[in-house]
Amino acid sequence: MRKFAIACLTLALGLILAAGASAADTIKLAVMEPFSGNFKDIGDRYAEGVQYAAEVINAKGGINGKKVEVILVDTEVKPDVATRKATKLILQDNVRHFCGGTGSSVAGAMEALADKHNTLFFTYGMAAASLTGDKCNRNFFRTCASTDMQSYALATWVAEQGFKKVFCIAQDYSFGQEAVAAFTKKLKELNPQAEIVGQVMHPMGTKDFAPYVSQIISSGAEVVFTSNWGNDLTLLLKQAQPMGLKAKFAGYYLNDELMINAVANDQAVIGGVGAEVYMISIPGQANQEFVAGFKKAKGFYPTWLRGKAYAATMFWAEALKKAGNDKVDDVIKAWEGLTYDGPAGKWTMRACDHQVQQPVWIAEIVAKNPYFSHAYVGPAKMVAPERISVPCEQTGCKGLAK
Amino acid sequence: MTSQRPRSLAWMGAAAAALVAAPYLLPPYQLRLVTEGIVFSLFAVSYNLLLGHAGLLSFGHAMFFGVGAFATAICLNGLPGISCLLAAGLGTLAALLAGLVVGSLLLRVKGTPFALLTLAFNALFFAIGVKWHTLTGGDDGLNVVPPKLNLGLLILDPGKGPDMYYLTLIVLGAALFFCWRFTATAMGHSVLLLRENEERMRFLGYNTNVTRLMLFVFVGGLAGLAGSFYTLLNAFVSLDAISIDMTTKVLLMTFLGGTGSFPGPVLGAFFYTYVQDYLSNLTDNWQLIMGVLFIGMVLFAPGGLSGLGQGIASRLGRSKTASQP
Numbered sequence: 001m002r003k004f005a006i007a008c009l010t011l012a013l014g015l016i017l018a019a020g021a022s023a024a025d026t027i028k029l030a031v032m033e034p035f036s037g038n039f040k041d042i043g044d045r046y047a048e049g050v051q052y053a054a055e056v057i058n059a060k061g062g063i064n065g066k067k068v069e070v071i072l073v074d075t076e077v078k079p080d081v082a083t084r085k086a087t088k089l090i091l092q093d094n095v096r097h098f099c100g101g102t103g104s105s106v107a108g109a110m111e112a113l114a115d116k117h118n119t120l121f122f123t124y125g126m127a128a129a130s131l132t133g134d135k136c137n138r139n140f141f142r143t144c145a146s147t148d149m150q151s152y153a154l155a156t157w158v159a160e161q162g163f164k165k166v167f168c169i170a171q172d173y174s175f176g177q178e179a180v181a182a183f184t185k186k187l188k189e190l191n192p193q194a195e196i197v198g199q200v201m202h203p204m205g206t207k208d209f210a211p212y213v214s215q216i217i218s219s220g221a222e223v224v225f226t227s228n229w230g231n232d233l234t235l236l237l238k239q240a241q242p243m244g245l246k247a248k249f250a251g252y253y254l255n256d257e258l259m260i261n262a263v264a265n266d267q268a269v270i271g272g273v274g275a276e277v278y279m280i281s282i283p284g285q286a287n288q289e290f291v292a293g294f295k296k297a298k299g300f301y302p303t304w305l306r307g308k309a310y311a312a313t314m315f316w317a318e319a320l321k322k323a324g325n326d327k328v329d330d331v332i333k334a335w336e337g338l339t340y341d342g343p344a345g346k347w348t349m350r351a352c353d354h355q356v357q358q359p360v361w362i363a364e365i366v367a368k369n370p371y372f373s374h375a376y377v378g379p380a381k382m383v384a385p386e387r388i389s390v391p392c393e394q395t396g397c398k399g400l401a402k
Numbered sequence: 403m404t405s406q407r408p409r410s411l412a413w414m415g416a417a418a419a420a421l422v423a424a425p426y427l428l429p430p431y432q433l434r435l436v437t438e439g440i441v442f443s444l445f446a447v448s449y450n451l452l453l454g455h456a457g458l459l460s461f462g463h464a465m466f467f468g469v470g471a472f473a474t475a476i477c478l479n480g481l482p483g484i485s486c487l488l489a490a491g492l493g494t495l496a497a498l499l500a501g502l503v504v505g506s507l508l509l510r511v512k513g514t515p516f517a518l519l520t521l522a523f524n525a526l527f528f529a530i531g532v533k534w535h536t537l538t539g540g541d542d543g544l545n546v547v548p549p550k551l552n553l554g555l556l557i558l559d560p561g562k563g564p565d566m567y568y569l570t571l572i573v574l575g576a577a578l579f580f581c582w583r584f585t586a587t588a589m590g591h592s593v594l595l596l597r598e599n600e601e602r603m604r605f606l607g608y609n610t611n612v613t614r615l616m617l618f619v620f621v622g623g624l625a626g627l628a629g630s631f632y633t634l635l636n637a638f639v640s641l642d643a644i645s646i647d648m649t650t651k652v653l654l655m656t657f658l659g660g661t662g663s664f665p666g667p668v669l670g671a672f673f674y675t676y677v678q679d680y681l682s683n684l685t686d687n688w689q690l691i692m693g694v695l696f697i698g699m700v701l702f703a704p705g706g707l708s709g710l711g712q713g714i715a716s717r718l719g720r721s722k723t724a725s726q727p
Contacts, residue, residue: 036686091431174540
């Protein structure tokens with residue numbers, strides 16, 4: 001009995017903690033990213049994009065007369081941590097707008113949370129197709145390409161180049177499997193003569209790629225498709241070139257400047273192509289102005305992650321302007337069908353699944369570029385939205401009406 | 403002793419009243435933390451039945467928690483119209499089965515081999531979670547919409563904070579009470595005996611393997627029930643629920659709270675939940691502080707928080723009796 005009483009007393013003490021009050025004259029936007037651990041560099045770059053967008057918006061007087069206040073939240077790429085911190089912001093600080101780009105498990109958790117509390121979540125980086133597929137809900141928007149769209153864009157490029165022998169290598173988990181499946185499907189559709197001469201799904205965190213590289217070489221592949229990221233991409237590229245692999249790489253993340261830096265061998269990356277919804281080398285005045293403005297304000301270039309986050313935040317701001325206020329229900333209604341003409345071309349938010357319809361840009365890695373002393377992306381070419389679109393009825397999203 | 407009983411009854415009455423009134427007294431976010439605290443209390447108590455009572459150090463308790471959590475999510479998604487309590491029941495059943503399978507394979511090992519094998523089994527379950535992504539959603543996890551619970555007179559919506567709190571308090575509170583009673587039963591005593599002198603127990607005619615297996619199935623089911631409610635609370639489950647991280651978490655909670663008494667892990671679970679919430683607002687490196695706290699606790703207060711509490715209480719009691727002539 002005594003022990004129970006002690007437990008109860010401590011419980012009561014814990015309950016006394018009070019809640020804070022919040023001011024209502026700003027629009028709070030919480031950025032859910034990893035700001036510690038292995039993926040810190042990704043979270044930091046996304047956050048820089050969002051913050052720059054907020055600066056641009058605030059310099060022009062804000063949205064509907066209110067300034068945007070960016071709140072950085074460290075998710076540690078753990079869904080339960082993200083859920084707990086976001087719940088606190090919703091219930092205690094009355095935050096209604098959230099965004100994030102890292103970790104599809106975090107995305108799933110945030111999607112469930114947005115639905116539960118009727119808040120808004122938009123992602124500029126979480127690619128799992130299911131998020132706007134069978135998990136879709138009306139509080140969740142995606143302003144970047146899904147794995148389907150990104151794979152379709154690369155398949156389009158491979159088909160156009162007329163490659164006949166293709167090899168696929170990817171990390172063995174949901175994302176890698178999704179990416180390879182979508183790529184294979186689209187390639188067969190576009191060019192039935194193209195042949196997948198080999199496919200490897202390797203464990204995450206592989207250190208020795210030599211056996212896979214020799215498999216690629218002996219398959220006679222002309223091009224290698226990969227959705228690898230992080231160390232799995234760095235090591236693959238680093239080990240492939242010295243072994244004499246001549247095939248080109250067509251990859252999701254070849255345009256990552258930190259990865260190219262880590263490979264530390266320009267010859268290993270030159271000639272490969274990357275595909276993204278934002279590339280620093282996109283032609284057009286809108287992008288040139290953005291790049292120049294960003295460089296001037298921050299002192300470094302808005303590479304892919306920063307650009308994606310920036311354009312997404314500007315798109316979100318357009319929806320708030322159209323709604324005339326920042327109430328979630330009004331913003332959802334305003335965002336559906338809205339078109340935003342930004343640095344990366346025309347983006348249209350599709351109403352049926354809240355998946356943006358947008359071009360994907362493809363660029364080859366070249367030695368000489370105006371941005372870095374190492375190799376980086378050359379001029380970007382557009383793959384038009386209608387060529388990579390997944391029709392509403394094929395997404396698996398069973399309607400967003402509540 | 404006679405004057406002690408009404409006083410502790412009064413204490414318990416006050417505590418019960420506070421728990422019932424909590425949704426009216428607490429801001430929504432605090433209520434959520436309490437709910438989470440109850441879920442982890444059951445998880446930690448089930449862990450302590452192994453560690454504190456049977457003296458079995460396991461590094462794989464998250465496998466039961468995760469099996470319960472995932473089975474509940476799969477039932478909710480795969481069987482439309484299922485009640486959330488039935489889904490939690492099926493989740494618990496799945497964890498019981500996992501306990502039966504793993505337990506029967508681990509019957510003959512003790513000490514370090516037992517600890518390492520539980521770690522291996524946890525890794526195995528985690529790997530299944532990663533690979534079998536048609537079932538578990540792999541790295542993406544599973545989203546669920548916990549259905550409203552129709553109890554005839556009233557309808558509870560697990561999506562609403564207070565409703566979920568009451569549901570958790572009643573179901574998991576009952577499970578916690580059951581665990582508390584369990585330690586006083588013959589079976590509970592035989593578990594203690596298992597820790598103290600297994601050889602003697604065998605000479606007395608007990609089949610210690612059966613006792614151990616029953617205990618394993620029992621704690622597996624309890625951890626699974628906690629996992630089920632974790633899914634209902636978050637409306638989401640990911641591989642984190644079945645990861646080694648989750649095992650570490652319950653280990654920390656139990657050690658912080660103290661393994662020596664029944665309320666220890668409950669204290670530990672609430673302490674961990676609140677401290678984690680507080681520290682992670684201050685710094686991104688909160689795990690560092692938690693680790694230092696853990697080391698300090700193990701070195702200087704092996705009895706954990708409950709041990710500290712009891713020490714203070716008995717010292718106070720002694721000084722009181724000493725001052726009386």
